[in-house]
Structure formats: structure tokens, C-alpha cells
Amino acid sequence: MLFLDELAEFDRDVLDALRQPLEDGTVEIVRAHGHVRYPARLQLVAAMNPCRCGWYGSTAPVCRCPPTEPARYVRRVSGPLLDRIDLRVSLPRVTPEELLEGGPGEASAVVAARIADARAVAVARSGTPNARLTGAALLDACRLGVGAQRTMTDLATSVGMTARGIHRALRVARTIADLEGRDVVEVTDILAAVRLREDGTRLMAAA
Ligand SMILES: [Zn+2]
Structure with missing residues (x-):
């Protein structure tokens, strides 16, 4: 299991290196004298904000990023990597009332x-x-x-x-x-x- 918080903050080369293990459960290391393939089956769980300030899509507070920033920010995660992520869910902000009054949920x-x-x-x-x-x-x-x-x-x-x-x-x-x-x-x-x-x-x- 691999947990990556703030996914968009990782270097793009690092993120795209996840494509092969997510696809076929292996990782291939290439060096001058040859290459070797290792098993690398993993389950990726990642989270990210919709923009650098974190408030894009919110009405209060509002996003203070420059107009082009949210699109540029989310594009840091490439389409081919996204294609290998099965569940991609947006989570709205939890209100203080929900936070304080919500039940314990399912065990x-x-x-x-x-x-x-x-x-x-x-x-x-x-x-x-x-x-x-x-x-x-x-x-x-x-x-x-x-x-x-x-x-x-x-x-x-x-x-x-x-x-x-x-x-x-x-x-x-x-x-x-x-x-x-x-x-x-x-x-x-x-x-x-x-x-x-x-x-x-x-x-x-x-x-
Ligand atoms: Zn923002």
C-alpha cells in the first residue's frame, strides 16, 4: 500500500514512474549493463487539493489563486497516470456542523x-x-x-x-x-x- 498526500506536489517524473507498477505490478530498472525487472505490485491511495491554496470550487472561503493556476496545478498529474487510478472521487469540505454532529459511522x-x-x-x-x-x-x-x-x-x-x-x-x-x-x-x-x-x-x- 502506497499513500501519497498532496499528489500534485510530487515531481512529474516521480509520478509517471508509478505508471508501470500500477499497470502490470512490476518495475523495470535500466542501467548501462542491462536491465532488471522486479515485482512491485502496489495499491495506491493518493489525495490532492484542487489548487495550490486549496479552496478552488469553494464559495467560502474563495480561491485566491490566479485564474490559470487551478488548471495548471491539476495538470501536474498526467492523464496516463490518472487513467491507472480506478476511483477518483472529489470530496466537498466538511462543515463544522457535520464535523461536530456526525455519528461515528460504520466500524x-x-x-x-x-x-x-x-x-x-x-x-x-x-x-x-x-x-x-x-x-x-x-x-x-x-x-x-x-x-x-x-x-x-x-x-x-x-x-x-x-x-x-x-x-x-x-x-x-x-x-x-x-x-x-x-x-x-x-x-x-x-x-x-x-x-x-x-x-x-x-x-x-x-x-
Ligand atoms: Zn486556489
Whole structure:
């Protein structure tokens, strides 16, 4: 597990070096006398502000950055790296009332047990977790009906998803269905997966 806070503050070369391990779980080191490939499977969790001052999109306080700054800031994270991040979610600021009055939420142990159950279902079905499904095995696992397949096709076209993005969204949809205890990936699972993938990107695109 790799946690990177303030993602946009890292050098672009450092960020783009994450592309290979995020894609195929390896890292290749090239030197004058040859190259070597090491296993480097990782789960990336990252956070960033929408601009350098942190208030872009907020009504109070307001962003004090120069007009071109938010767009320049979010572009520090390249499109190819974003394409390899499955869930991209924008989080609105928590109000003081929500902070002080909110309940404790669901216990982590309860969530962890639900995730473990869904993972066990995935491994029993395909012999591997959903995150490692590729090609025909991914399509077999999803068991898409006509409606779900059409929804995926329409969304991919309207949003402009890459082949990699479509496969990643399908893995997320398969996982959502597993968490809900469904054998077949349905339209709602596709919609949820694409929303989780594109939500944060819309805010970035608006910058
Ligand atoms: Zn700002």
C-alpha cells in the first residue's frame, strides 16, 4: 500500500514512474549493463487539493489563486497516470456542523469483513481477485447482460474512456456487484463504477 498526500506536489517524473507498477505490478530498472525487472505490485491511495491554496470550487472561503493556476496545478498529474487510478472521487469540505454532529459511522471491522467476503467470492469464481482479471477472464467474470454491455459502451463513448479505462471500470463494477452479493454485473454496477472513476476528474477538468 502506497499513500501519497498532496499528489500534485510530487515531481512529474516521480509520478509517471508509478505508471508501470500500477499497470502490470512490476518495475523495470535500466542501467548501462542491462536491465532488471522486479515485482512491485502496489495499491495506491493518493489525495490532492484542487489548487495550490486549496479552496478552488469553494464559495467560502474563495480561491485566491490566479485564474490559470487551478488548471495548471491539476495538470501536474498526467492523464496516463490518472487513467491507472480506478476511483477518483472529489470530496466537498466538511462543515463544522457535520464535523461536530456526525455519528461515528460504520466500524472498520464491519467493513473489512464485508470486503473479505466479497474478495473470497471473487477468488472462488475466477481463481484470482477482481483487480487481476484481464481479457476474456474479466468478461467471463462480469457476465454482462445486453443492457449492462450497452451502458458500458455508451458511457465509454460519451466520457471518452480508453481501453484500459473500460477494463478498469469493469473490474470495479464486478467488485461492486460482489459487495452487493450479485452474481451478474448489472446496469447499476456499471453506472456506479464509471461515476466513481469520473467524479473527481470532472472537477479537475473544470479547473
Ligand atoms: Zn486556489
